[in-house]
Amino acid sequence: MKKIKFYLEYRCYPMWIYDEDDTLIDNCTVSELMNQTLIVEALDKIQEVYDSLFKDNNISFEFVGFTEQQDREDFLKLVNETVYLIEKKLKNGYEVENKIKM
DSSP states (O other): OEEEEEOOOTTSOSEEEEOTTSOEEESSOOGGGTTOHHHHHHHHHHHHHHHHTEEESSSOEEEOOOSSHHHHHHHHHHHHHHHHHHHHHHTTTEEEEEOOOO
């Protein structure tokens, strides 16, 4: 069965698609979800928030993290809710793994 793994990498989409041999196919939204606006927007938001947790300029690149605990909790809630929706939509075609822990 194909897999979708959720990882966070700076400036990379949070959805990683793997084939049955666990070989990376792509780092984007699977075609089965392209018309699921709520899910696509949530994935975009997850990446936007994650990227904002870094200081990236000509002098330095560093992880600065969340300034408030509530922001971190809200972010993880968004991640978990989005993964749940994706699992429901793709339950017959993909194994879904949430590797996002913060």
